[in-house]
Amino acid sequence: MTDPQSKTPFVNGATRLFPILGDPIAQVRSPAGISGEFHALGHNALCVPMHVRPADFDTVVRGLKATVNCDGFILTVPHKLRALPHVDKPSPRASRVGAVNIVRRESDNTWAGDMLDGVGFVGAARKAGLEPKGKRALVFGAGGAGSAIIDALAEAGAAAITIVDLDKAKANDVASRLGKAHGHCRFTVGEASAEGYDLIANASPTGMAPDTSMPAPFGKLDPNIVVADVVTAPEITPLLAHAKACGCRISTGAQMYQAQAAMIAGYLIPEKPRV
């Protein structure tokens, strides 16, 4: 309870709700962070955690859609792919990735959805000094977050992306699907090696406490490589600790989240009337 971000200004009968659905959920930062963004914008709105098991996901979403003061919701692991069928109007990038991490009620009571994990990641990577245009990236994890990051890197002009996932069929599927959408970028499904890359990104749960492993047994890394991780707990994962020790610039899951928070709040409660 000592995190200053965990203070939220108010809740009353008129508060609008924007739950975040995940399994597990206790580790998520959105309830404090997004609620803080809402408050900074002057909205009486709250992001609340909802711990939802995969088998119950559809039941909970039906309940939220039927709740008049629930104007949208946020999805985290493992619900980002499962949420897409509940969205009437996915954004182009959400359709490419096959997943959404934010959903909102439109004025005509249909539901729009977008996937901001990738743009949040690219924003944080740029702050760490990596401009993706023309660069070569190694991405671990071809799930919802991984697909979004791969799509956003390609959209930002990356020259080549290698995808590594234990589920090789999934990695091949993402490479083939996003390869069609981004003709300029060379997609490979590969082995875990840090040779010849400008960026290494972990978009898998590897390194999330209590796991203390790295996505691959890296040796010494070239200090010119930027290393990024989507895992938020711990903030410095074993991969990031190793990268720091090698002199690499790093980008943390918390920073990727932070780069998204204002975007998420602005998407969920747009200032302009929704079309």
Add this chain to the structure above:
Amino acid sequence: MTDPQSKTPFVNGATRLFPILGDPIAQVRSPAGISGEFHALGHNALCVPMHVRPADFDTVVRGLKATVNCDGFILTVPHKLRALPHVDKPSPRASRVGAVNIVRRESDNTWAGDMLDGVGFVGAARKAGLEPKGKRALVFGAGGAGSAIIDALAEAGAAAITIVDLDKAKANDVASRLGKAHGHCRFTVGEASAEGYDLIANASPTGMAPDTSMPAPFGKLDPNIVVADVVTAPEITPLLAHAKACGCRISTGAQMYQAQAAMIAGYLIPEKPRV
């Protein structure tokens, strides 16, 4: 936003949720009040408003029951009767009244429910100087709150209770059902007159803004009568204003709510292990 009660201390990923379901919902005090009680008890828990239309009630309840960190919920108008079938273990008074206003998840994942409107009302009436034992009460409204108040007055030893409702069949049903449970108390379904009563209670929506009427066109009231109202907005209803002008002691909906808040918080998060 100036109500100090409307400030809630925190929300984060580990927050437990206790929604209040109603239609309308913006006027309810529980989100601020019950959240404040939770915080005073040291719980990371929040009461959040959910605006739920009657047709969607079952869908929303199914979603809440499937949400792991939703440990209970509060019901307000018009859901108190509709909620009973969702409860596995209603309290004896909830069964008598046929309604619940609080529901909680038990350790075996079944759902217990109770109806505190009546005891809250009696607690507030006692603070206003009315001890119900042996007294005669006139109650307007035979819905969820009215039935609970009638049951609690009889349970506290009231000698006679007259029930007035536009729906006379409903009033007769409540009188007959609660008459069987409380043999010492004389139940009547009657006309609106203030003659011969120690207590007049409004448990109907009459006088809730923008309505400015009284449940009956009372003349001057005997100042020995205690007059109580369940309506919270406005706090001083036309009935209570009239009673004050006649020199009667009054008990407001806010006071009835206040008398319940600590009970509700204690029920929803019991200190002792649940049996």
